[in-house]
Amino acid sequence: MSHDPSDPALRTEALEALLTERGVVEAPAIDRLIAYYEEQVGPMNGARVVARAWSDPAYRARLLTDGRSAIAELGFEGPQSEHLVVVENAPGVHNVVVCTLCSCYPWPVLGLPPSWYKDPAYRSRIVREPRAVLAEMGLALDEATEIRVWDSSAEVRYLVLPERPAGSEGLAEDALAGLVSRDAMIGVARIPPP
């Protein structure tokens, strides 16, 4: 460890020690929250939401109307899902999500964001030149496809409902969930046929 007092690890340790001594926080609460976000929440939650929407038209309708209530039906709730808007891809329409100011992201369904989502380059460029950025990320969309960029904020977080891939017609919901990737739910990837 560094001996520089501006070292972030030292500052973290110092802050936690001071707040613990002052009775403001307790280490087990911190441990629990870290473990929860490292182990219990992640894109598998969103994958279940997507698979349910693909399998159950009534659920899909509820999801598109009130994302927060629909994900709560599956037990997913918490910070950054209070106003969850689900945007649906369709032939000719592709949705992609960003947070231009910081890192807003629907934690309960996707976990914590990947580093590229927080990166200044993605945050500025996806708004200015979405087609080029998506192509660089491996998603080539033809000129006829409309790209809708959704900027997350304190008020609204977004989740992309990807198109169900061809060839997945016979699959049960669990198997469908296994096809759904994090990147597809942010809108920077498509889901390939199984």
Add this chain to the structure above:
Amino acid sequence: MTEPGDLLPVHPGDLLPVSGPAAPPRANGELVFAAPWESRTFGLTLALHERGLFAWSSFQEKLIEAIARWEADRPRAAGSETPVEYPYYRCWQQALEALLADLGLCAPTDLDDRARTLAERAHGHDH
């Protein structure tokens, strides 16, 4: 980020297994935190929020300010056009420190003093 209610879902039975053959791909190969202090700072922030000490939107305002500050003064590696790596959790940490100072929960001088004390620990005791 509005006022979250419970941070933790109370339906653990609805969660998929996180390991073993039934576990779906989760982190897509990417670590959530790059260093232990990043997860500690994250967890500390959530724990303080869970105690009701601030609205999440208050923290978010500070985070946006810290990120904007870094971007306005974006450091570049000497002699290179390559920007240095984006220090997201440094911004997060600065945001938390600024918020706690505003709330009177931890003065910057207290924090500096403690960090300096920790930095001066005898070698071999700095873990």
